[in-house]
Amino acid sequence: MNALHFVLAAAVLAGGSAKAQLAEPASRARLQVQPSPAATAFARLPAPFEPAYLVNEGEHPFTGLFDGWRSDPRLVAGINLNRYLALEMGYRERQDRGFHAVDPRDPLDTTGALGTKGFHTYFSVKATAPITDKLSTYGNLGIAYSERRGADALGKNEPNADIGPYARLGAQYKLNDKASVTVESQNFGNASQKWGKDTNASGVNAKLKLGF
Numbered sequence: 001m002n003a004l005h006f007v008l009a010a011a012v013l014a015g016g017s018a019k020a021q022l023a024e025p026a027s028r029a030r031l032q033v034q035p036s037p038a039a040t041a042f043a044r045l046p047a048p049f050e051p052a053y054l055v056n057e058g059e060h061p062f063t064g065l066f067d068g069w070r071s072d073p074r075l076v077a078g079i080n081l082n083r084y085l086a087l088e089m090g091y092r093e094r095q096d097r098g099f100h101a102v103d104p105r106d107p108l109d110t111t112g113a114l115g116t117k118g119f120h121t122y123f124s125v126k127a128t129a130p131i132t133d134k135l136s137t138y139g140n141l142g143i144a145y146s147e148r149r150g151a152d153a154l155g156k157n158e159p160n161a162d163i164g165p166y167a168r169l170g171a172q173y174k175l176n177d178k179a180s181v182t183v184e185s186q187n188f189g190n191a192s193q194k195w196g197k198d199t200n201a202s203g204v205n206a207k208l209k210l211g212f
Helices: 002-033 037-043 107-111 191-198
Strands: 052-056 069-071 074-080 085-093 099-101 118-130 135-148 160-176 179-188 202-210
Touching: 118 160, 135 179, 135 191, 160 191, 179 191
Parallel strands: none
Antiparallel strands: 052 074, 069 099, 074 085, 085 118, 118 135, 135 160, 160 179, 179 202
């Protein structure tokens, strides 16, 4: 009986040792697939942002497809201070028509001469606030310089300039990785009050951006 007891005890010990050996690698495997807290925090960080940008917001995807059409430039350059703040400056024509049919009676429109009839420029601080993965809002606040050239309604050819506050407020919705819709309102100083319909320095506009 003692021998039988000894054999049974040895079998129980051997079985327990085997179970422990089988359980230990499984436990190690579970520990190995779990990322560390530091790795998890790093994975949650947003994608890196570009330090600077230069774009033509007036560029239209159909400009090269139709003869006799052109886009007035809306040049924007900026430096990103962080993911939400940037220093930004911009330029646009005093009479910005966007994507339009060229007027053959107007040689300045035919050649697309920059700033011949005047222009608007600005320097501002831009703040961006993401609402969702697809929707974001932004606003600019700074100073604007506007200049009108050529004859005015009274036939005077004297240059006329304006310096005043610049403000812009807008929202952008991403349809997909290559398309977005933007609605914004902006104002270049007191140019609209001084020149009336002779400039489009303020107002609300919407645009569709397409990438190919």
